[in-house]
Amino acid sequence: MRLRRSRCLTCYWHDGTFVVHPHPHGTPTALHPAAAEILDAFEDWSTAAEAAEQLTHLTPDTVEEAVGALVSSGALLAHGGTAAHRDEEIAGRWGSWMPEASFFHYATQDVYDPPGAPSDGNPPAPGEVPAVASPDRAPGEDPVPLPPLFTEHPDVPLLLLPRRPAGLGAAFGQVLYERRTHRDFTGEPVPLETLAALLSAVFGPVDFIDCGRGALYRRTSPQGGSRQEIDAYVGALDVEGLDPGWYHYDGLRHGLELLTEGFTPAEAARLCAGQEWAARPAFLVVLAARLERMSAKYPTPRAYRVCLLDAGHLGQTFALTATALGLGPAQTGAFRDSEVAERCGLDNTGQVPLYVLAAGHPARAGRDAPPPAGVPAFGATTLLGR
Numbered sequence: 001m002r003l004r005r006s007r008c009l010t011c012y013w014h015d016g017t018f019v020v021h022p023h024p025h026g027t028p029t030a031l032h033p034a035a036a037e038i039l040d041a042f043e044d045w046s047t048a049a050e051a052a053e054q055l056t057h058l059t060p061d062t063v064e065e066a067v068g069a070l071v072s073s074g075a076l077l078a079h080g081g082t083a084a085h086r087d088e089e090i091a092g093r094w095g096s097w098m099p100e101a102s103f104f105h106y107a108t109q110d111v112y113d114p115p116g117a118p119s120d121g122n123p124p125a126p127g128e129v130p131a132v133a134s135p136d137r138a139p140g141e142d143p144v145p146l147p148p149l150f151t152e153h154p155d156v157p158l159l160l161l162p163r164r165p166a167g168l169g170a171a172f173g174q175v176l177y178e179r180r181t182h183r184d185f186t187g188e189p190v191p192l193e194t195l196a197a198l199l200s201a202v203f204g205p206v207d208f209i210d211c212g213r214g215a216l217y218r219r220t221s222p223q224g225g226s227r228q229e230i231d232a233y234v235g236a237l238d239v240e241g242l243d244p245g246w247y248h249y250d251g252l253r254h255g256l257e258l259l260t261e262g263f264t265p266a267e268a269a270r271l272c273a274g275q276e277w278a279a280r281p282a283f284l285v286v287l288a289a290r291l292e293r294m295s296a297k298y299p300t301p302r303a304y305r306v307c308l309l310d311a312g313h314l315g316q317t318f319a320l321t322a323t324a325l326g327l328g329p330a331q332t333g334a335f336r337d338s339e340v341a342e343r344c345g346l347d348n349t350g351q352v353p354l355y356v357l358a359a360g361h362p363a364r365a366g367r368d369a370p371p372p373a374g375v376p377a378f379g380a381t382t383l384l385g386r
C-alpha cells in the first residue's frame with residue numbers, strides 16, 4: 001500500500017506528550033517524537049518499505065509499527081482513498097490559510113457528538129451544551145470560582161460619564177440602511193455625551209440574570225453564554241472634555257478609567273496597520289477578550305470561535321448605534337495586535353485584542369467612499385458561478 005502524509009496535519013506537544021493531529025477527520029494521537037521523522041519520509045506516495053530505506057537508523061519493524069499507528073490516526077493516507085482525495089481538496093481550498101486557519105476550524109468542529117459519546121437522551125438546557133460546558137462542581141470538590149464579571153483598574157483616575165439617555169429614536173429601517181463604513185470625518189470633536197451614550201448602549205449592562213451560581217449580565221448584543229468576556233478600551237483623539245489618551249470603559253460604573261495619556265492620529269493609523277483613514281476618526285474602540293470569563297465555563301477550544309462571534313455582534317451594534325447617534329462608524333480586522341494590547345494595558349496572554357472599531361462625525365463626501373458599480377464593473381464581474 002502506498003501512503004502519503006496528510007497535508008492537513010499539525011504536530012505539537014501537549015502536557016509533555018508529542019501529538020500528531022490530522023484534520024478534519026483524523027484522531028489526535030500521542031506518539032513518540034520519532035513519528036515526525038517517519039512522517040517526513042512520506043512527503044510523496046511511498047510504501048512503508050521505501051520509507052524504511054530512508055530511515056536507516058530505525059529498524060524496519062519500528063517503522064512498520066509506527067506506520068500502523070500513523071495510518072490509524074489519519075496522519076498517513078492511503079493512495080486512491082477518499083480520505084486522500086478530500087485531504088488534497090482541503091489543502092487546495094484553504095491554500096495560504098493553512099495550517100493555522102484550517103487547523104483551528106477543523107480541530108474545533110463537530111465537538112458536540114464525539115464518536116462513541118454516550119447520550120443521555122435529554123436535550124441540552126437552553127444556551128448550554130453539557131458535553132462542553134464545564135461542570136459547576138467537580139465530584140467532591142468546591143465549585144470552581146467564577147471570574148469577576150467586570151474589569152477594573154482601581155489605581156487609575158476615573159471619569160464618570162454623563163447618563164442622559166441617548167437619542168436613539170431614529171427609525172430602525174433608516175439606521176439599518178444608512179449604516180455605512182466611514183473612512184473620512186469632518187474633524188469636528190465628538191461631544192462627551194455622545195461617546196458616553198454610545199458606550200453605555202453598546203457595552204453597558206442592560207440587566208442581570210441568575211445563572212444558578214450567581215449573577216451574569218446581558219448587553220444589547222447577544223453574547224455566548226452571557227459570559228461578557230469582551231471589554232472595551234477607548235483611544236480618544238478628538239472628544240470634547242476628554243484628553244487624548246487610552247481609557248478602559250467601566251460599564252459597571254459607567255466611567256472611563258485613564259490608562260495612558262496621549263494619543264495622536266499618526267499613532268492611530270500605525271496601530272491600524274498603517275491604514276491612513278484610521279488617523280481621521282474622533283476615537284477608536286478596541287474590543288479585547290478576557291479569556292477566563294469564557295474558558296471558566298466552556299473549556300472546549302471551540303469557545304474561542306464564540307469570542308470572535310461575540311466581537312462581531314458588538315461591532316454591529318456599535319455601528320448601528322453610532323449611526324443612530326449621527327456618527328460615522330468604521331471597523332478594522334487589520335491592526336498591530338501586540339502594540340494595541342500594550343496601549344490598552346492588556347497582557348496579551350489572558351486579555352487579547354480581537355477587533356478595532358472607530359467613529360467620528362462623517363464627512364459629507366467621503367474621500368475613501370467606493371463609487372457605485374456601473375456597467376464596466378458589472379462587465380468585469382461573474383455574478384453566478386456555473
Ligand SMILES: Cc1cc2nc3c(=O)[nH]c(=O)nc-3n(C[C@H](O)[C@H](O)[C@H](O)COP(=O)(O)O)c2cc1C
Pocket residue numbers: 179180181182183275331332333334
Ligand atoms: C470584520 C471586518 C473587518 C474589516 N476590516 C477592514 C479593514 O481592515 N480596513 C477597512 O478599510 N475596512 C474594513 N472593514 C470594512 C469593510 O471594508 C466594509 O464593511 C465593506 O467594504 C462593506 O461596506 P459597508 O460597511 O459600508 O457596508 C471591515 C469590516 C468588517 C466587518
